[in-house]
Amino acid sequence: MKIDRLLAMTILLLNRKRISATELAQRFEVSTKTVYRDIETLCHAGIPIVSHQGMSGGFELMERYTIGRQMLSPGEIEALRTAVKGAATALDDRTFEDLTEKVQALLGGNVHTDAASSGPGVVFDFNPWNCGASMRERIQLLRTAARESLRVEIRYLNMNGRESRRVLEPAMLLLKGGTWYVQAYCLLRSEFRIFRLTRILELRETGEPFRPKPAPPIESYEWNEDWDKTPKMEVSLHFGADVRLRVIDQFDPSRLTQLADGSVRITGLFVADEWFYGMLLSYGDRVCVESPSEVADELLKRASQIVKAYAGMAKAQV
Numbered sequence: 001m002k003i004d005r006l007l008a009m010t011i012l013l014l015n016r017k018r019i020s021a022t023e024l025a026q027r028f029e030v031s032t033k034t035v036y037r038d039i040e041t042l043c044h045a046g047i048p049i050v051s052h053q054g055m056s057g058g059f060e061l062m063e064r065y066t067i068g069r070q071m072l073s074p075g076e077i078e079a080l081r082t083a084v085k086g087a088a089t090a091l092d093d094r095t096f097e098d099l100t101e102k103v104q105a106l107l108g109g110n111v112h113t114d115a116a117s118s119g120p121g122v123v124f125d126f127n128p129w130n131c132g133a134s135m136r137e138r139i140q141l142l143r144t145a146a147r148e149s150l151r152v153e154i155r156y157l158n159m160n161g162r163e164s165r166r167v168l169e170p171a172m173l174l175l176k177g178g179t180w181y182v183q184a185y186c187l188l189r190s191e192f193r194i195f196r197l198t199r200i201l202e203l204r205e206t207g208e209p210f211r212p213k214p215a216p217p218i219e220s221y222e223w224n225e226d227w228d229k230t231p232k233m234e235v236s237l238h239f240g241a242d243v244r245l246r247v248i249d250q251f252d253p254s255r256l257t258q259l260a261d262g263s264v265r266i267t268g269l270f271v272a273d274e275w276f277y278g279m280l281l282s283y284g285d286r287v288c289v290e291s292p293s294e295v296a297d298e299l300l301k302r303a304s305q306i307v308k309a310y311a312g313m314a315k316a317q318v
Contacts, residue, residue, distance in 0.1 A: 005028050005030070005038065006038055006041060006042060008028070009024065009028070009038060009039075009042070010042060010047060012024075012027070013049065013059060013060065013061045014061060016060075017060060018052065018056075018057075018058040018059065018060040019058050019059060019060070020057065020058040020059075021035045021036065021039075021058065021059070023058075024059070039051070039059055047061070048061060048062040049061055049062075050062060082122065135180065135197065135198075138180075138197055138200065138203055139173065139180060139197070141203060141205065142170050142173060142182050142197075142203075143173060145170045145205065146170035146171055146172065146173070146182075148209075149169075149209055149210050149211070149212055150205060150206070150207060150208065150209055150210070151167055151168065151169055151187075151206045151208045151209070151210050152167070152168050152170060152184075152203060152204065152205055152206060153165065153166070153167050153168075153202075153203075153204050153206055154166055154168060154195070154200045154201075154202060154203050154204075155200070155201040155202035156195060156199055156200055156201065157199045157201055158199070160230075161274070163201070164188065166186055166187065166188045167186075167187045167188070167206065168182070168184035168185065168186055168187070168195070169184055169185040169187070169210045169212070169213070170182055170183075170184045171183045171184055171185065171192070171212070171213075171215040172215060172218060174194070174218055179196060179197075179198065180196075180197040180198075181194050181195060181196050181197065182194070182195050182197060183215060183216075183218060185210075185213055185215070192213075192215055192216055230271045230273065231271070232269040232270060232271050233269065233270065233272060233292060233295070234267070234268070234269055234291075234292070235266075235267070235268065235269075235270045235272075235289070235291065235292065235295055236265065236266070236267045236289075236290040236291045237265065237266045237267075237280070237287055237288070237289060237290065238263060238264075238265050238287065238288045238290050239263060239264045239265075239266065239283065239286060239287050240263055240286040240287070241261060241262030241263045241264075242286065243264075243283060243286045243287075244258070244262060244263070244264050247264045247266065248264070250279075251266050252268070254268075255267055255268040265290075272295060272298070277298065277299060277302055280299055281299070281302060281303065281306075
């Protein structure tokens with residue numbers, strides 16, 4: 001519908017400095033003539049759109065123009081309130097609490113009642129289950145360091161289990177998949193890195209100021225296979241039916257095959273490291289390594305060492 005396109009076009013202009021007629025036409029799948037007619041309609045409606053000519057020309061809104069509450073539906077305002085409330089669960093920050101109240105005020109009395117009676121439909125809670133007081137303290141310390149441009153020193157355990165001391169210039173905190181990370185310039189590596197907060201063994205403020213450097217956008221970070229060059233092997237694991245729920249929670253669904261008897265087979269590439277064997281041992285006799293044989297042999301060796309260790313303890317107690 002035209003009214004929907006006009007509203008979407010107005011919001012797009014609010015969020016963009018300048019946009020060309022060609023880009024608008026492509027985005028809304030209309031002709032450039034239709035775009036010019038829509039812009040004229042918006043101008044007649046009192047929306048202050050400025051047109052620029054030339055190679056870098058296009059349309060933009062006059063500065064300080066904003067949309068009012070009337071442009072948002074009760075459902076959209078409720079969705080915004082839910083998202084802001086979710087952000088407040090992850091951070092001890094009065095700013096988010098105040099923002100929640102302001103968005104709540106947009107709903108108004110009757111509108112809030114109607115929206116609340118039907119429920120939000122979705123709840124955002126970004127606070128991980130295991131996020132205790134110590135983790136919150138780290139988050140707050142790193143946020144303050146990033147905001148005030150102060151260096152921090154950490155003792156860090158990398159994915160290969162090696163410890164190192166590093167001085168960081170924090171730039172941004174990132175909550176991804178229920179896990180907190182910090183993007184920071186690492187003086188040891190002379191580049192920006194992403195550090196997982198659960199692997200920070202020690203964290204302290206240095207009080208030393210730094211001049212912020214332009215950081216790569218968080219959105220550009222994707223998993224890079226070069227980060228972990230540890231060889232992987234194709235593994236097939238057979239889990240008993242009584243641990244199926246745990247297996248479904250732990251592994252990627254694309255690796256999983258549910259068998260007729262309720263048991264589960266997991267196949268895929270794995271790094272045969274300490275975590276991998278520890279994970280297998282945690283399943284006890286509820287897992288069988290179908291292939292390769294060297295993984296089964298290593299698991300048997302580790303299980304035998306456990307039995308031997310406890311047998312020695314039993315003899316000592318006699």
